[in-house]
Amino acid sequence: MSARDTFRAPKGTRDLLPPESGRQRAALDRFAALASRYGYGEIVSPMFEDLAVFQRVGESTEIVGKEMFELVTKGEGETRLALRPELTASVCRAFAQHRPATPWKVFYQGPQFRYERPQAGRYRQFTQVGIEALGPDDPMLDVEVITLGRRFLDSLGLTRVTLLLNTLGDPAGRPAYFAALREYLSDRRTELSIQSQTTLETNPLRVLDSKRAEDADVISGAPLMVDHLSAEAAEHFAAVRAGLDQLGIGYEISPRLVRGLDYYLRTTFEFAAESLDTAQNAVGGGGRYDGLVEQLGGPPTPGVGFALGVDRILLACDAEAAFDGPPEAVDVFVIDLTDGTRALPIIDEIATAGLAADRAYDNRSMKAQFKAADRSGARVAVIVGDDEVAAGTATVKDLATGDQAPVVRADLLSALRKQLT
RNA sequence: GUGGCCGUAGCUCAGUCCGGUUAGAGCACCGCGUUGUGGUCGCGGAUGUCGCGGGUUCGAAUCCCGUCGGUCACCCCA
Numbered sequence: 240m241s242a243r244d245t246f247r248a249p250k251g252t253r254d255l256l257p258p259e260s261g262r263q264r265a266a267l268d269r270f271a272a273l274a275s276r277y278g279y280g281e282i283v284s285p286m287f288e289d290l291a292v293f294q295r296v297g298e299s300t301e302i303v304g305k306e307m308f309e310l311v312t313k314g315e316g317e318t319r320l321a322l323r324p325e326l327t328a329s330v331c332r333a334f335a336q337h338r339p340a341t342p343w344k345v346f347y348q349g350p351q352f353r354y355e356r357p358q359a360g361r362y363r364q365f366t367q368v369g370i371e372a373l374g375p376d377d378p379m380l381d382v383e384v385i386t387l388g389r390r391f392l393d394s395l396g397l398t399r400v401t402l403l404l405n406t407l408g409d410p411a412g413r414p415a416y417f418a419a420l421r422e423y424l425s426d427r428r429t430e431l432s433i434q435s436q437t438t439l440e441t442n443p444l445r446v447l448d449s450k451r452a453e454d455a456d457v458i459s460g461a462p463l464m465v466d467h468l469s470a471e472a473a474e475h476f477a478a479v480r481a482g483l484d485q486l487g488i489g490y491e492i493s494p495r496l497v498r499g500l501d502y503y504l505r506t507t508f509e510f511a512a513e514s515l516d517t518a519q520n521a522v523g524g525g526g527r528y529d530g531l532v533e534q535l536g537g538p539p540t541p542g543v544g545f546a547l548g549v550d551r552i553l554l555a556c557d558a559e560a561a562f563d564g565p566p567e568a569v570d571v572f573v574i575d576l577t578d579g580t581r582a583l584p585i586i587d588e589i590a591t592a593g594l595a596a597d598r599a600y601d602n603r604s605m606k607a608q609f610k611a612a613d614r615s616g617a618r619v620a621v622i623v624g625d626d627e628v629a630a631g632t633a634t635v636k637d638l639a640t641g642d643q644a645p646v647v648r649a650d651l652l653s654a655l656r657k658q659l660t
Numbered sequence: 661g662u663g664g665c666c667g668u669a670g671c672u673c674a675g676u677c678c679g680g681u682u683a684g685a686g687c688a689c690c691g692c693g694u695u696g697u698g699g700u701c702g703c704g705g706a707u708g709u710c711g712c713g714g715g716u717u718c719g720a721a722u723c724c725c726g727u728c729g730g731u732c733a734c735c736c737c738a
Binding site (some may be wrong): 351358 | 661698732736
């Protein structure tokens with residue numbers, strides 16, 4: 240690390256190199272395929288938006304308040320932009336802009352950006368996959384969304400992820416609950432931590448989410464939303480639970496589960512990885528955000544969705560020894576004993592035909608080329624030397640057994656296909 | 661923004677407490693053992709301004725100060 244002038248990836252970012260990058264690629268592909276099967280189409284929205292798009296999401300949230308990467312544009316007036324810290328706001332902005340027919344069901348994948356101090360499972364640039372479903376108010380849609388998230392985690396082989404479920408009530412029941420909560424917390428505010436006392440001013444609900452030990456007592460006695468639901472919200476929540484029960488999807492009611500974004504109401508949920516012993520064990524979360532589209536200038540439109548953190552999910556896969564990702568090995572390794580030019584058309588032919596091939600360079604010795612062939616993981620080697628050239632053949636060798644035989648050059652591809660089946 | 665721990669070869673680390681000739685190991689890499697046959701094995705090889713700067717000392721990877729970076733935690737969240 241004689242890193243005198245060596246550049247490094249910026250703090251909180253990292254390079255994904257093979258084979259780890261292939262693993263992430265496979266996870267993203269798997270998610271896209273799954274979402275498609277539930278009727279979701281992909282939305283590709285900009286990496287940055289007008290700063291105000293995110294500010295509408297909630298001024299009192301950490302994400303908006305202090306974790307945004309803001310961009311300064313040159314000579315374009317007053318435009319203030321920010322790298323997206325999450326995608327729900329972008330999706331709702333896109334909905335308000337294009338007014339697609341509902342139900343509008345989209346999935347997304349890509350990097351998000353938050354300016355925070357990095358630590359285990361927390362990066363300044365991190366990758367999320369997610370879905371958003373806009374239009375229907377139907378609790379069956381909540382169930383579908385949650386199910387899709389659960390199935391994705393299942394498909395990776397994760398078994399130790401708990402689904403935490405809660406409801407934050409609806410506009411009919413929230414004011415009364417908020418008043419009760421605020422009154423309770425205010426009465427006992429001196430018992431709260433300094434930070435929670437501040438939080439109480441901006442968003443009393445989030446005080447319930449404090450993990451500080453000194454707050455535990457107060458929080459445990461606080462009134463709960465589930466006890467103050469409107470009839471409608473209670474019914475919605477019951478329907479969501481019944482739907483999950485019907486599918487056999489397990490969950491844990493978590494009455495103090497509060498999500499980090501202010502726009503959530505009614506159903507909220509979180510996927511917690513029990514296998515991660517780091518401080519960040521939430522691998523995903525979501526809920527309903529029925530007022531958000533309207534806040535962004537669109538028609539009143541209910542919405543529900545989730546975002547999953549791919550980086551953390553892969554950490555959980557490590558912890559559970561799940562989801563290795565695809566093998567890196569090529570099918571064929573071409574060993575050229577002439578001057579290296581004979582391998583060129585062979586590789587081209589093999590790759591064009593849909594098989595994977597690799598070779599050595601710089602006129603390495605035969606021994607070195609065989610070593611490279613071993614390392615490539617190829618099952619078969621094709622050897623071309625002066626003898627083969629003179630005879631119009633290529634030698635096909637099974638690298639596991641050592642068996643080899645010459646084949647007429649024109650028959651090489653079919654011989655390889657046969658070897659590899 | 662606050663705090664703990666850590667920076668020695670490409671990687672993982674020993675050496676640092678009790679300063680002392682050319683700074684080590686394993687893995688990985690390259691070559692040879694076989695001028696048409698690899699994986700194993702054997703032999704050999706290359707690679708470090710010991711994060712950076714300053715200080716103490718006859719002498720600093722080692723002690724002191726500063727600084728940068730990494731990491732973990734708080735906070736918050738994916």
